[in-house]
Amino acid sequence: MPRVLPTPRLVLLALFLFAAGLMGFGYYLQYVVGLEPCPLCMTQRVFIVGAGLAALLAAICNARSTGAVVVALMCLAGSGFAGRHVWLQSLPEDQVPACGPSVDYLLNNFPISEALEILLRGNGNCAQIDWTLLGLSIPVWTLFAFIGMAAVAIWNGWRRFP
Secondary structure: OOOOOOOHHHHHHHHHHHHHHHHHHHHHHHHHHOOOOOHHHHHHHHHHHHHHHHHHHHHHHOOHHHHHHHHHHHHHHHHHHHHHHHHHHHOOHHHOOOOOOOHHHHHHHOOHHHHHHHHHHOOHHHHOOOOEEOOEEHHHHHHHHHHHHHHHHHHHHHOOOO
């Protein structure tokens, strides 16, 4: 029996839906459970949305290899921030950086370049673990999601498809 693989466009659409599901779950945790996202969480959300929109655009334009590159780059950048977040959470309590001001305060009171630099570095708020699933924090799961999305995008971009 021949193997039936999904079309490249269907895989790209699935990547978009996966990213949308991640964002939906993030908003559920924020607005229903009451977890306030830290600066690194917000940064990771940007890259999840970017990867999802890149996958959707590639599906619409039927640009699977270009889409694979863009999705993989977004996931690579996002995994860098997720990895830093995981690292901050693994630090001993006495080595955690000081907590910083809220995102709103930073954006309202600092030049955008300085506010973004502070946001991208993360702070003590980012080291706090408020929720886990199977003993793993949200940034760990996000890191797994980025790696998985990048792998699927690369596989989809360069696989042979009749």
